[in-house]
Amino acid sequence: MPMSEDFARRLEPRLPEIAEHFGTPFHIYDEQGIVASAERLNAAFGGLPFHEFFAVKALPNLTITRLLREQGLGMECSSIAELELAADSYARGEEIFFTSNNTTREEFAAALSLGAIVNVDDVTLIDKLSGVPAVCSFRFNPGPERLGDKLIGSPVEAKFGVRRDQLGEAYARARDVGAERFGLHAMIASNVLTVQPLLATIAMLLALEDTLHRELGIELEFVNAGGGLGIPYRPGEQVLDVHALGLGAGQLLREHEQRTGRLPKLFLESGRYITGPHGALVTRVINRMSKWREYAGVDAGIAALLRPAMYADAYHHLTLCGDRGERPTQKLDVVGSLCENNDKFAIQRELPQLRVGDLLLVHDTGAHSLAMGFNYNGRLKPQELLLRRDGSVELIRRAEEVRRDYFATLQFEPDVFVPGDGAGTGTVAGGGAGGRRPAGGAAEPVGAGKAA
Secondary structure, three states: OOOOHHHHHHHHHHHHHHHHHHOOOEEEEEHHHHHHHHHHHHHHOOOOOEEEEEEHHHOOOHHHHHHHHHOOOEEEEOOHHHHHHHHHOOOOHHHEEEEOOOOOHHHHHHHHHOOOEEEEOOHHHHHHOOOOOOOEEEEEOOHHHOOOEOOOEOHHHOOOOEOHHHHHHHHHHHHHOOOOOEEEEOOOOOOEOOOHHHHHHHHHHHHHHHHHHHHHOOOOOEEEOOOOEOOOOOOOOOOOOHHHHHHHHHHHHHHHHHHHOOOOEEEEOOOHHHHHHHEEEEEEEEEEEEOOOEEEEEOOOOOOOOHHHHOOOOOOOEEEOOOOOOOOEEEEEEEOOOOOOOOEEEEEEEEEOOOOOOEEEEEOOOOOOHHHOOOHHHOOOOEEEEEOOOOOEEEEEOOOOHHHHHOHHHOOOOOEEEEOOOOOOEEEEOOOHHHOOOOOOOOOOOOOOOOO
16 A cells, blocks of 8 residues: 555645645655554564664665664665764664675775675675775675566676675685675565565575585675565555565574574665655645646656656555545646656546645655655755654755755865876866855855956
8 A cells, every 4th residue: 555544644634734834845754654664574573683774775864764773773875975874873883784886995994994794796896895894795696596676677687796606706705804704695676565585585595605604614694685675656566564574584594593503694674665655755736737648747856756767667656635536537647847758756647636736745755765866957856854753743854955055066176187298297277167256255156257
């Protein structure tokens, strides 16, 4: 069922008042629902050696990550910015799981400085480690052994992970540089609504653990089956049975322990499952247009929610705030203002006849939504709000502003390099127009000409 029914029940009666106070558009998240999802996931794996690392990329907001840290979740990061967000959320050491692709020395150094578990994506990247991780893991790419899915694609085509024939070398090299503790990671599918693909990944990782122990004498401390736990975006789609997932994972772990005498921990790094259903993009109808189709233009666009334009078949349910089924319906496209025809939240969707001023809720925007936003056409990313458990609504990220944010990187100290004679020398000239500041340090209007 798109969007938590309980969230909708508590939000909708107050939404016009909230929109009047904060203005539109905005993403609003449900504290109660987010906490409940985290508790449900932990309970499903109760009694097992299990730890969840929230995928920071899903919803990188400090208020949310601190809330999840209070629930005992670790933080899964893939960049320096995400590492800093995790640290600001009071995550340190092995409460941070760092997985990066095409990684730089600086990124590895930042992860090591926090004592994070470091998950290495390629054998060649071992040489970029600026120290010895407390725990070193490798991401596994099964290639033709697994089919993958629409979102991640075929593992054979994926840029992620180490091939089976490279795994032995990877662990041997890591051990040569001083690593003593190890783990193994794989993520094969995304937004999965059945337990079978996830259990197949866990079984695959446990089989690899046995192989690594037999061939290299390595005893893995954990296997990380990645994220991929899905949510039902479309009406009528089933809800992932995390209880069954926990039961199946427990059986696999116990069988492995009985067979080998070893019991590695199980890690997951969910994002969408925890926050996805507990967010909505609230946007107002600002235009009704009749072309070859009927259109409702709204004050948000894919700069605030890229997913429908980026992924084929991506869907977000839309509802009209206060709809009681009294209006006739019509088929229309709901569109934003970008100079791109894919700037659409709904295409030929049967909706109540929309009017200028109506509030629309775009469901399930609690993950991979504002985090994927961008500024094409100079469109600015909207604010984020949090519906607290006590019923209050809190601003947790302000909306972007043109000069304060969008033009901020056009204000800089002049720096013009004039290449020298090829001997590594050169001169530096001042006066770069893009970075000039008038007296007092205030930014000049963008595009201002050079002073005489």
